[in-house]
Amino acid sequence: GQSLEQPSEVTAVEGAIVQINCTYQTSGFYGLSWYQQHDGGAPTFLSYNALDGLEETGRFSSFLSRSDSYGYLLLQELQMKDSASYFCAVPSWANAGKSTFGDGTTLTVKP
Amino acid sequence: DTAVSQTPKYLVTQMGNDKSIKCEQNLGHDTMYWYKQDSKKFLKIMFSYNNKELIINETVPNRFSPKSPDKAHLNLHINSLELGDSAVYFCASSQAASGSAGELFFGEGSRLTVL
Numbered sequence: 203g204q205s206l207e208q209p210s211e212v213t214a215v216e217g218a219i220v221q222i223n224c225t226y227q228t229s230g231f232y233g234l235s236w237y238q239q240h241d242g243g244a245p246t247f248l249s250y251n252a253l254d255g256l257e258e259t260g261r262f263s264s265f266l267s268r269s270d271s272y273g274y275l276l277l278q279e280l281q282m283k284d285s286a287s288y289f290c291a292v293p294s295w296a297n298a299g300k301s302t303f304g305d306g307t308t309l310t311v312k313p
Numbered sequence: 314d315t316a317v318s319q320t321p322k323y324l325v326t327q328m329g330n331d332k333s334i335k336c337e338q339n340l341g342h343d344t345m346y347w348y349k350q351d352s353k354k355f356l357k358i359m360f361s362y363n364n365k366e367l368i369i370n371e372t373v374p375n376r377f378s379p380k381s382p383d384k385a386h387l388n389l390h391i392n393s394l395e396l397g398d399s400a401v402y403f404c405a406s407s408q409a410a411s412g413s414a415g416e417l418f419f420g421e422g423s424r425l426t427v428l
Contacts, residue, residue, distance in 0.1 A: 235416070244403060244419035245356065287354055293415035300346070300369055301417055303356040 204228040206290050206304035213310045214280055222275045222307045224290035234266050234273040235291045235301065245289060248275070277309070285311045316340050319404045319420035326394060327428055333390045334423045336404030344368075345387040346417070347379060348403040356403070362387055394427045401425070 206226045214220040224234065233252035237245040251257055251266035251273060263276040277284055287308050291301040319336040326332055338345060346369075347359040361369035362381045376392045387404060404420040 237417075239354075244421050245417070246419070247416045250416070289356060300358050300361050301415060302358070306354050306356070308354075 204292055204294065204302040206292065206302065208288075208290055208304040208307045210305065211308045211310070213312065215312050216280055216282060218280050219276065219278045220280060220309065222277075222288050222290075222309070224273050224275075224304055226271050226273075226290070226292055226304075228271075228292050228294075228302075230294060231268065231271075232293055234264070235293065236264055236275045237289045237291060237303070239287045239289065239306070241286070248288075280311045282311050282313065285309060314339060317404055317406055317418050317420040319402075319423050322421060322423060324423060324425045325428065326426070328394055328396060330394050331390065331392045332394060332425070333388060334402055334404075334425075336387045336389075336420055338385055338404075338406040338418070338420075340406055340408070340418060342406040342408045342418070343384060344407050345381065345384070346405045346407075347387065347389050348405060348419075350401045350403060350422070352400070359402075360387075360389075391425075394425075396427050399425055399427045 208224045235250045236248040239245040249264040256265045261278045266273040287306045289306045290304045293301045317338045344363045346361045350356050358371050359373045360379045364384050365381045378390045381387045401422040401424045403422050405417040407415050407417050
């Protein structure tokens with residue numbers, strides 16, 4: 203089976219940097235994805251790491267260490283609009299690409 | 314053009330009723346899913362269809378019956394609704410290909426409230 207752990211809540215101020223960690227236990231690991239979901243909205247894809255290392259996309263970066271079964275999402279220069287829930291997820295190609303999601307981290311950005 | 318659209322957006326109904334949610338995607342994807350998000354925001358997969366064939370049924374009660382008339386549509390019918398069925402149901406699609414991110418494209422969700 204698959205299980206992912208991430209903190210339930212994180213709070214930071216505008217302009218700061220925040221890191222949301224995700225540890226996983228899976229059978230057949232292919233990579234780690236991140237999704238963002240605003241209140242009342244749909245989850246939207248942010249990033250995917252198949253290989254170890256840091257992937258940067260604008261203010262957001264995602265990191266993966268396969269040997270540690272660990273990844274994180276790094277958000278820089280936080281803005282109020284970044285307040286949302288963030289989910290790590292693992293796709294399973296043994297199961298038609300089904301993604302198993304962590305329980306989500308609620309990020310609150312304060313002025 | 315909405316990539317993944319689902320209707321209705323809101324459903325309020327009484328216990329014991331039957332209801333359906335429809336989903337359509339215009340992305341040309343082969344795989345479609347139903348996810349359930351409860352009040353704690355946990356996102357759990359319910360079903361997965363690949364080219365109209367059921368691939369995954371995640372121990373969902375048989376009161377829930379998905380149907381895929383073609384690979385662009387995946388509907389969800391729920392019989393004898395219970396209070397615990399209250400949740401947001403998300404339809405999603407992906408172009409599932411081994412080694413890719415399997416990026417999921419979600420619909421806007423259907424919020425079901427059972428009274």
